[in-house]
Each structure stands twice: as structure tokens, then as C-alpha cells.
Amino acid sequence: MFEDLNDLYQQVILDHCKKPRNFREMTPCSCSAQGRNPLCGDQLQLFLDMDGDTVRDASFVGSGCCISKASASLLTDFAKGKTRADIETMFASVHEMIKTGKVIGDVGKLAVFAGIYKYPARVKCAILSWHALMSALKGGDQEVTTESEQN
Amino acid sequence: MSTPHHPDWSTLREDFPILHQQVHGKPLVYFDNAATSQKPRSVIRSLVHYYEHDNSNVHRGIHELSNRATAGFEAARVRTAKFINAASADEIIFTRGTTESINLVANTWGTKHLKTGDVILLTELEHHSNLVPWQMLAKRTGARLVYVPVNGDEGLLDLSQLDALLTPQVKLFAMVHISNSMGTVNPVAEMCAQARQRGITTLVDGAQSAGHLPVDVQAIGCDFFAFSGHKICGPTGIGVLWGRTAVLEAMPPWQGGGEMILSVGYHKTEYKHAPHRFEAGTPDISGPIGLHAAMDYLDAIGRENIWRHDQDLATYAYEQLAALDGIRLFGPQTGRAGLVSFLLNDVHAHDVVTLADQAGVALRGGHHCTQPLMHKLGVESTARASFYFYNTRAEVDRLVAVVKEIQKFFRG
Numbered sequence: 001m002f003e004d005l006n007d008l009y010q011q012v013i014l015d016h017c018k019k020p021r022n023f024r025e026m027t028p029c030s031c032s033a034q035g036r037n038p039l040c041g042d043q044l045q046l047f048l049d050m051d052g053d054t055v056r057d058a059s060f061v062g063s064g065c066c067i068s069k070a071s072a073s074l075l076t077d078f079a080k081g082k083t084r085a086d087i088e089t090m091f092a093s094v095h096e097m098i099k100t101g102k103v104i105g106d107v108g109k110l111a112v113f114a115g116i117y118k119y120p121a122r123v124k125c126a127i128l129s130w131h132a133l134m135s136a137l138k139g140g141d142q143e144v145t146t147e148s149e150q151n
Numbered sequence: 152m153s154t155p156h157h158p159d160w161s162t163l164r165e166d167f168p169i170l171h172q173q174v175h176g177k178p179l180v181y182f183d184n185a186a187t188s189q190k191p192r193s194v195i196r197s198l199v200h201y202y203e204h205d206n207s208n209v210h211r212g213i214h215e216l217s218n219r220a221t222a223g224f225e226a227a228r229v230r231t232a233k234f235i236n237a238a239s240a241d242e243i244i245f246t247r248g249t250t251e252s253i254n255l256v257a258n259t260w261g262t263k264h265l266k267t268g269d270v271i272l273l274t275e276l277e278h279h280s281n282l283v284p285w286q287m288l289a290k291r292t293g294a295r296l297v298y299v300p301v302n303g304d305e306g307l308l309d310l311s312q313l314d315a316l317l318t319p320q321v322k323l324f325a326m327v328h329i330s331n332s333m334g335t336v337n338p339v340a341e342m343c344a345q346a347r348q349r350g351i352t353t354l355v356d357g358a359q360s361a362g363h364l365p366v367d368v369q370a371i372g373c374d375f376f377a378f379s380g381h382k383i384c385g386p387t388g389i390g391v392l393w394g395r396t397a398v399l400e401a402m403p404p405w406q407g408g409g410e411m412i413l414s415v416g417y418h419k420t421e422y423k424h425a426p427h428r429f430e431a432g433t434p435d436i437s438g439p440i441g442l443h444a445a446m447d448y449l450d451a452i453g454r455e456n457i458w459r460h461d462q463d464l465a466t467y468a469y470e471q472l473a474a475l476d477g478i479r480l481f482g483p484q485t486g487r488a489g490l491v492s493f494l495l496n497d498v499h500a501h502d503v504v505t506l507a508d509q510a511g512v513a514l515r516g517g518h519h520c521t522q523p524l525m526h527k528l529g530v531e532s533t534a535r536a537s538f539y540f541y542n543t544r545a546e547v548d549r550l551v552a553v554v555k556e557i558q559k560f561f562r563g
Contacts, residue, residue: 001509001510001556001560002509002556004175004509005506005509008505009502009560014561018497018561039517040500040501040516040518040531041525041531042532043531063531065499065500066498066499066502066561121501121505122505125501
């Protein structure tokens with residue numbers, strides 16, 4: 001019945017939403033940030049353990065839909081071992097891909113989100129954890145929301 | 152107006168052009184009526200007719216078109232008074248919707264009557280529209296908010312506490328008639344009676360009730376009743392605030408401008424009586440005209456018939472869904488209004504709604520503008536199917552089949 005949704009709910013996404021990786025609190029951590037989607041009430045907290053400019057470990061807790069959980073799971077997997085600059089570059093690529101479907105450069109496993117742009121109501125779900133990650137990297141304890149995203 | 156005892160529901164469906172379309176290749180099942188209802192051809196035509204023949208400004212012109220527009224606008228006020236059995240058409244104030252109606256009361260009546268230490272009594276079922284304006288008023292005046300508690304997933308108010316909650320500090324009791332997220336029907340007449348005995352002013356949020364069951368504001372015994380046109384087959388952008396004449400006449404104006412004045416000097420203005428005192432500026436004129444057509448349409452069916460149909464679909468849907476494994480249902484088990492809120496184990500409401508949409512079934516997923524209630528129940532969101540008279544049992548069957556498929560999709 002839902003064959004047309006295969007580009008939204010890809011197997012990798014379903015797998016990460018059912019068995020989210022790095023789904024735990026991190027205490028102590030170098031920095032953390034709250035992300036919230038006021039549209040649906042979803043929220044998550046993202047934790048980073050930094051070694052200078054490099055992410056040693058990343059994890060998250062919270063509640064959300066399949067897309068937002070899978071996004072946070074894949075993102076925390078990706079972030080480990082990456083530098084701040086690596087993450088900023090990837091954020092630009094992923095942000096563009098999620099909103100327009102255009103894939104610039106090698107986004108690895110995160111390519112599973114390339115179909116989201118066809119579902120405008122779900123773009124914010126995929127982008128929430130990225131905003132939390134960028135906020136954590138800035139060291140801000142400030143909560144971020146998806147409100148700045150254009151629908 | 153005489154009402155048929157057995158409306159031909161399938162013929163009525165033909166009056167709604169929008170329902171006859173495919174969404175994602177499947178026939179549309181529109182189950183988001185608590186958010187907004189669809190519009191029958193007669194309402195759409197009334198708007199077209201107004202703009203093609205009568206469009207003009209109201210209350211100030213002397214020419215023919217202005218007379219027609221004014222007559223149509225004021226006829227809608229008279230029709231609205233009849234729709235809710237108001238004592239007079241002067242008790243009907245046109246607003247943008249339920250939210251603006253409540254904000255009007257908070258800003259005029261509330262600012263005049265509330266002070267530090269006073270209590271505004273609400274219920275835990277309230278929509279943000281009957282909650283945030285009172286929070287803002289409380290902040291301005293130093294009043295406090297107190298809530299009648301809800302009993303859990305069933306969404307029933309614990310009214311045994313009401314007597315104790317109606318303390319001498321309570322100046323206003325504002326309550327929802329039908330909960331948009333639970334489907335609870337509150338006994339508003341009894342609740343208002345208890346408040347009235349103590350001289351407490353009452354407001355009923357009728358957004359989910361006005362178009363679904365017969366409403367008689369005098370029988371309810373409230374002081375204010377608010378509802379929206381777009382949820383009762385009318386256009387968006389038009390709403391109603393009903394207030395008792397004595398209460399309205401004692402209220403200061405809210406927005407200032409044209410239409411609401413008797414005379415204006417550079418330093419002093421004399422205001423009109425209600426309702427015009429509360430309708431500053433050129434109003435939405437086509438809105439009341441469309442609303443008039445919607446009220447005629449609904450009352451030709453008979454709201455007691457609509458209510459029976461709503462309840463039949465809600466009961467049927469509740470029973471079918473309750474028979475499934477791994478589902479959590481919200482709202483009362485009996486006597487519910489025409490909606491069912493639910494959650495599937497391990498499947499987020501937004502995923503349910505996205506998948507249902509793919510199958511042509513339009514649901515709502517989210518907190519339904521009742522975030523405090525969702526927090527109390529320990530959930531972020533629910534999926535909701537809300538019905539109207541043009542929906543059918545066959546459509547409910549499609550919903551149930553789709554829910555089963557969704558469970559399979561996430562289990563597999």
C-alpha cells in the first residue's frame with residue numbers, strides 16, 4: 001500500500017528509527033544542545049564529547065517521529081571522528097539536499113534523506129538534529145527550534 | 152424550520168465538490184473536520200454572488216450596492232442570533248474566529264474586571280486559544296490561572312472538584328464545550344449554572360460544537376459563547392462572539408477606528424453601542440454572507456441529525472480501532488463527539504499521518520493546540536480522525552484498514 005513512500009521511509013531510515021544508534025545520555029559531556037520542533041512538540045537533546053576540535057563521541061535522547069529519530073541516529077554516527085570544519089561542510093550539503101533533493105559531494109549514508117524534499121511537512125523532522133548539533137558545537141546551551149526553516 | 156428525520160447523507164455529499172477527488176491516486180477520505188470543514192456549493196456560490204453583484208462597503212454608503220451589502224451583512228447577524236438562540240442580534244459580534252472572540256473578551260472585559268489576586272478558572276482540556284489569552288491577561292493584571300483537572304486518557308473533567316474550585320476569588324470561568332483533541336462533551340449548562348450561582352462570569356468555547364449539535368446560549372446560561380465560521384461549512388476569516396447585552400454594554404471597546412464611533416473629535420470620541428462598538432474598521436463582509444448560507448445549509452439538515460451521525464461514526468470508529476492490538480485510544484468511551492484520537496505503539500503520530508495521507512486518508516497528527524493536556528497525558532502528539540455529516544462508515548472502514556497496514560509497515 002505504501003510503495004510510493006519508499007523514498008521517504010528507506011530501509012536504512014526504518015532500521016535507524018527502530019534501533020536508534022547512540023541513543024543515550026552522556027555524562028559528563030563537553031557540550032550539549034536541545035532541539036525542539038514546535039510544530040509537533042518533538043524534542044531531542046544532543047551530546048558531544050570533544051577532543052579539541054574533533055568529536056570523540058556523540059549521542060542523543062528524546063522523542064520524535066521515525067524521520068527525526070533516524071536523522072539523529074545517522075548524524076551522531078557520522079559526527080564521530082569528524083572535525084568542526086568537516087561537520088560544518090556536511091551541514092551545508094545535507095541542508096541543501098534535504099530541502100531541494102540536490103546532492104552536492106559525497107554525503108555517504110546521509111543520502112537516504114535525499115527524498116525528503118518531496119514531503120515539505122517532514123523537512124523539519126530531518127533537520128532538527130542538525131540544528132541541535134550546530135548549536136552544541138557553538139557551545140550554546142540555548143535551545144534551538146526549527147522555526148527559522150522556511151516551509 | 153422543519154428538519155427531515157432521515158437526511159439522505161449520500162445526496163448531501165454531492166453538495167461538496169472538493170470531496171470528489173483522488174489524492175495520491177486514491178479517493179479522498181477527509182477526516183480533518185475538527186481543523187476545518189469543507190464548504191458546500193451553496194456557500195461557495197453565496198460568496199461568488201456577493202462579489203459579482205453586491206460588493207460594496209457597509210454602513211456608510213447611500214448608494215444601492217452599499218445598501219445591499221449592508222442588508223446582507225446585518226441579515227447574517229440576525230441569522231447568527233437565531234442559530235444559537237441569542238435574545239437579540241445586537242448580541243452578535245463578528246470577529247475573525249474563535250481565537251479573536253476570546254481575545255476580545257480578555258482584552259476588554261478582562262482588563263476592566265480583573266486585578267491582582269483574582270482567579271481565572273479554566274479546564275485542563277483547553278485549546279491554546281482559550282488558554283494563552285488568559286495567560287496574557289493574568290500577566291497584565293496579576294490574576295492567577297486555576298484548572299479543573301482531567302482524569303487521564305478518557306479526557307473527562309473531574310467535576311466533583313468544581314464546587315471547591317469556584318472560590319470567591321474566581322471572576323471568570325472559561326471552558327471548552329467539546330474538546331478538539333479528546334472528543335469530550337462537557338456538561339457546560341451545569342458548569343455555567345454552578346458558576347452563575349456565585350456571580351462568576353462564564354465563557355464557552357464552542358469552536359467544535361456550534362456546527363455539530365443544536366446550541367442554545369440561553370439554555371447553556373453562559374455570558375459569552377465563541378465559535379468560528381470555517382468549522383461549520385462557512386468561509387475562513389469569520390467568527391462570532393456572542394455576549395449577553397448587559398455584559399457587552401458594560402465593556403469598553405477594544406480596537407479603535409471607523410465603524411465603532413458615534414462622533415470623533417481631536418481629543419475625544421463617543422462610541423457606538425454593542426455590537427458595532429467592537430467592530431472597528433471595514434469588516435469581513437463576504438464572511439458573514441457565506442456564514443449565513445452555511446447556517447441555512449446546516450439547519451436544513453438539522454443539527455440534531457448531524458449530531459447523531461457524528462456520534463454514530465465516532466462510536467463505530469472507536470469500536471473498530473479499539474479491537475486492534477498496539478493502539479492507545481483517547482477520549483471518553485461513550486458519549487463522545489465526532490472524533491477519535493489515537494496512538495500506535497512505537498509509531499509516531501506524524502508517521503501515521505504521512506502514511507495515511509499516501510492512502511488518501513487526511514488525518515491530523517500533532518498536539519492539536521492542546522500542549523499542556525498532551526504533557527499531562529505523557530504524550531507529545533496523537534493522530535486524530537474527525538468526522539462530519541458527509542463522512543461515511545465505509546470511509547471509517549478505510550481508515551481502519553489503513554491503520555492495520557501502517558502497523559504492518561512498521562512491524563515488518
